[in-house]
Amino acid sequence: MDSNTSHTGITRRRFLKDGMLVPLALATAGGCLSTLFLRRADARGFYLRPPGALDETRFVGACIKCGKCAQACPYQAIRMAGGEAGVAIGTPHIIARETPCYLCPDIPCAKACPSGALDRRLDDVEKIRMGTAVIVDRENCLSLRGLRCEVCYRQCPLIDKAITIEPRHNPRTGMHTIMEPVVHRDKCVGCGICENACVREKPVIVVQKSPPVQKDAYEL
Amino acid sequence: MRIRKWTIARRGVQAGVLALIASPLFGMAIFRGNLSAGTLFGINLADPPAFLQATLASRVFVPSFLGAAAVVAALYYVTGGRSFCGWVCPVYLVTELGEKLRSKLGTGQRVFSLSGTRWSLGITLALSLLVGVPFFEIVSPIGVLTRAVMFKAWQPLLLIAAIMAVELLFARRIWCRSLCPVGGFYAMLGRYSPTRVRFVRERCTNCGDCLVACPVEEVLAPSLVAAAVQVSSGDCTRCGACIDVCEARALHMQCGLPEQ
Numbered sequence: 001m002d003s004n005t006s007h008t009g010i011t012r013r014r015f016l017k018d019g020m021l022v023p024l025a026l027a028t029a030g031g032c033l034s035t036l037f038l039r040r041a042d043a044r045g046f047y048l049r050p051p052g053a054l055d056e057t058r059f060v061g062a063c064i065k066c067g068k069c070a071q072a073c074p075y076q077a078i079r080m081a082g083g084e085a086g087v088a089i090g091t092p093h094i095i096a097r098e099t100p101c102y103l104c105p106d107i108p109c110a111k112a113c114p115s116g117a118l119d120r121r122l123d124d125v126e127k128i129r130m131g132t133a134v135i136v137d138r139e140n141c142l143s144l145r146g147l148r149c150e151v152c153y154r155q156c157p158l159i160d161k162a163i164t165i166e167p168r169h170n171p172r173t174g175m176h177t178i179m180e181p182v183v184h185r186d187k188c189v190g191c192g193i194c195e196n197a198c199v200r201e202k203p204v205i206v207v208q209k210s211p212p213v214q215k216d217a218y219e220l
Numbered sequence: 221m222r223i224r225k226w227t228i229a230r231r232g233v234q235a236g237v238l239a240l241i242a243s244p245l246f247g248m249a250i251f252r253g254n255l256s257a258g259t260l261f262g263i264n265l266a267d268p269p270a271f272l273q274a275t276l277a278s279r280v281f282v283p284s285f286l287g288a289a290a291v292v293a294a295l296y297y298v299t300g301g302r303s304f305c306g307w308v309c310p311v312y313l314v315t316e317l318g319e320k321l322r323s324k325l326g327t328g329q330r331v332f333s334l335s336g337t338r339w340s341l342g343i344t345l346a347l348s349l350l351v352g353v354p355f356f357e358i359v360s361p362i363g364v365l366t367r368a369v370m371f372k373a374w375q376p377l378l379l380i381a382a383i384m385a386v387e388l389l390f391a392r393r394i395w396c397r398s399l400c401p402v403g404g405f406y407a408m409l410g411r412y413s414p415t416r417v418r419f420v421r422e423r424c425t426n427c428g429d430c431l432v433a434c435p436v437e438e439v440l441a442p443s444l445v446a447a448a449v450q451v452s453s454g455d456c457t458r459c460g461a462c463i464d465v466c467e468a469r470a471l472h473m474q475c476g477l478p479e480q
Contacts, residue, residue, distance in 0.1 A: 026336060026399070027343050054280070061352045062278030064270045065363050066257035067370050071244050080367055082375050087353055089376065090363055114257040114266055115274045116282040 046209045047085070047093040048192060050078050051101060051128040052110035052119035056209075062117035065090035069109035069118060075102055078109060094130070096192025096207055101130065103157050103191050126158065129210055131190030133163070133183045137204040146170045146178050152194035152205050153181045162188040185210065222467070226460025233307045241310075241369050254366035255308070256357060257288065264288040269405045272345055273354035293409065298475070299458070301410020305396060305403050306457030310369075311361045311380070315396055318384050319435070322392065330391040334438055334455050336398030337407060344401040356401050397436065403455075411454030415475040417462060418450040419443075423470035430462035430471060450474075 050069050053059045069092050070078040077099040078092045085091065092109075094101055103125040110118040122128065133152075135141055142149035143165075156163040163181050170176040183205075192207045240251035240260070252259045257266040264284060271289035275281055296304050305312045322328055347355040357363055361383055364376040383395045396403055417440075434440035439453040440462055463471045 027339065054278070057352065058278045058280065061348075061354065062274050062280050064256040064267075064274050064354055064357050065360075065367065066253040066270075067367055068253040068257065068259070070371065071249065071252050080371050080373060082373060083378075087358055089358055090367055112252070112259075114253070114264060114282070114285050114288060115271075116278070116280040116285065117274075 046131065047081070047088065047091070048096055048101075048131055048190065048207055050092050050094060050109045050118055051103075051107050051125070051130060051189075052113070052122040053130065054117060054119070059117050060088050060091060062115050063091045064115050064117075066114065067092070068112040068114065072108040072112035074104065074108070075099055077101055094192060096195040097203060098196075100192035100196040101128075102193070103128065103189065126161075126187075126189065128189040128191070130192075131207040132185045132188045132210045133190065133192075133194050133205050134208050135181070135183070135205045136208075137200075137202070140200055140202075141181075141204040142199065143179055143181050146172065146176055148179060149199060150179055150181060151197050151199050155193050155197040157191060157193060158187055158189065163194065181205070222464065224461075224464040226464045226473075230307055230459060234310070234313045237308050238310055238313075238369060241366050244370070254370060255310075255362050256360070256366075257285075263291065265292050267402065268293045269341065269344070269402050270354065270357060273348040273356060276345060276349040277352050277354045296406055297409050297413055298415065300413045300415040300456070301406040301408070301454055302403060302456060303410070303415070303458040304406045305400075306459040309362060309402075310365045311383075311400075312396055312457075314365070314380060315383070315387060315393055316435075318387055319393055322388050325388070328386075328388055328390050328392055330394075332391055332394055332398040334397055334407070334436070337400055337404030337455075339404075340399055341401035341404035360402075361395070362402065393435070407454040409454070410456060410458075411452075413454075414477070415458060415473065416450040416452075417456060417458065417460075417471055418474045419448070420470045420472070421447075423468045425468050425470070427467070429465045429467065433461040433465040435459065435461060 047056070049056070049059055050073075054062060065080070067080055070076070070080055077094050079095060081088050081091050081093055083089055105125060107122055107125065107128075110122050111120050113120055135144070138144050150165060153159060153163045153165055161184065163183055166180045166182050167177045168180060170178045190207045190210065194205045195203045195207055198205050241254055243250045244252060250261065253265075255267055256270040257264070259265065264287070266285055266288035268289040271285055275285070299307075344356040359379070361380050364379050367373050368377050387394055391398075431437070431441055431444065435457075436455055439456045440451055443451045443453065458473065460473060463473060
C-alpha cells in the first residue's frame with residue numbers, strides 16, 4: 001500500500017467500485033423493482049379507510065403504517081393490509097362485513113394518526129366520508145322484493161338521514177307496499193354498519209368509493 | 221473474561237423495545253405504534269426519515285409530526301446516531317443473530333460500502349417525492365417486523381427471511397451496512413454526536429481484541445490506527461462490544477467533548 005492511500009486504506013479502484021458503482025447498481029435495481037411494484041392502491045379495488053382519511057392517493061402517501069389507528073379502535077375494526085395490497089401494504093382499512101366502523105363520538109383512530117393521513121381535527125361523526133353505501137344487488141334485496149326486512153335502515157346510525165324508507169306500490173301483488181331503503185349519499189358516512197347487518201349471505205348493500213360530487217350541468 | 225456489561229445492557233434494551241411494541245396486545249398500552257411513529261408515556265415520537273418521506277410524498281405538513289420527529293432526532297443525536305441500530309432496531313437484532321450463524325457457516329463473505337445507506341436515504345426521499353408514496357415505509361423490514369409483533373401479521377415476514385437469505389449466502393450484513401436508509405440518516409447524525417467510544421492510549425496494550433470484536437471493521441480500526449482520541453465514524457452503533465472485550469480498560473463510552 002503506498003503512502004497516498006495508507007491513511008484510509010481505500011484504493012481509488014475500491015472507492016469507485018464501492019462508492020459509486022454499487023450504489024448505482026442498487027439504485028437501478030430498486031428502480032426496476034419499484035416500477036413493477038408501485039401501482040396505485042385504488043387500482044386494486046376499494047379500501048374502506050378509517051374515518052378522516054385523505055383521498056386515496058394522498059392517504060397512501062401520508063400513511064407511515066405505524067398502526068396507531070388500529071390500536072386505538074375499541075372494536076378492532078381497523079386492520080393492517082397485507083402484501084396483497086401492493087404499495088398500500090401495512091395501511092389500515094376496515095372490512096365492514098366482518099367489523100364495521102361503529103362511529104365512536106370521539107373518533108380515537110383519527111386522533112391517533114401522527115402523520116395527517118387521517119384528519120385528527122375531525123370532531124363530528126356526521127362529517128365522516130369513508131365511502132357511500134350502495135344497494136348493489138337490487139334483485140336480492142328483501143325489502144325491494146316486498147318483504148319487511150329494512151335491517152339496514154334500522155341499524156343505520158344515521159337512521160332517517162342516511163337511509164330512509166320510501167314506500168311505494170307493489171305492482172307484483174297489486175295490493176301491498178314495497179318499503180324501499182334509499183341511501184342519501186350527502187348524509188351517508190360510509191361506516192359499513194348496513195353492509196355488516198345485511199341479512200343476505202352476500203350483502204346486497206355495500207360501501208363503495210364515494211362518487212365525485214356532481215355539478216349540475218345547468219348551473220353555469 | 222470480563223462480564224460483557226455493554227452487550228448485556230444492549231440485549232436488555234432490545235428486548236425492552238420489543239416488549240413495549242407488544243405491550244398493547246397484553247392490555248398495557250405503555251407504548252402505542254411502532255418505530256415509524258409511536259407514543260410512549262403520552263409523548264409522541266416519530267422516525268425522522270418516516271416524517272420526511274410522508275411529508276414529501278403527501279405534501280401534507282403536520283407540525284406535531286415534525287415535533288415528534290425532532291424529539292427522536294435529538295434523542296439519537298445525544299446517544300450516538302446509529303445507537304438506534306445497535307440498541308433499538310429489531311431488524312438489527314435479527315441480522316445480528318443471523319451474523320453469528322453466518323460466521324459459523326463461513327458463507328457470504330462479500331462486503332459492500334457503508335456509504336450505500338446514505339445513497340439509499342437520498343434515493344428513498346427522491347422517490348417519495350416523485351412517486352407520492354413513502355417509499356421506504358412500503359418495503360421497510362422494521363415496519364414489517366414491528367407490525368408482525370403488533371398485529372400478528374406473519375406473512376410479510378417473508379421479507380425478513382429474504383434479507384436473511386441474502387446475508388447468509390451472499391453479502392455480510394448487507395441490509396444494515398449498505399441498504400437501510402434509516403441507518404443512513406442516523407449515521408449522519410452520529411457523525412456529530414457527542415456520545416462516542418474514546419481511547420485511553422496509555423492503557424492500550426495493542427492486543428487487537430477490540431478490532432476483532434467490532435462488528436463493522438471500517439468503524440474502529442481507522443480511528444485506532446490514526447491515533448485519534450475517539451471513534452470518528454458515524455457508522456459506529458455504540459454497541460460497546462469493543463469496550464466489553466478490552467482487558468486493559470483502554471476504551472470507554474463518553475458523552476461530551478473529548479478530554480485533550
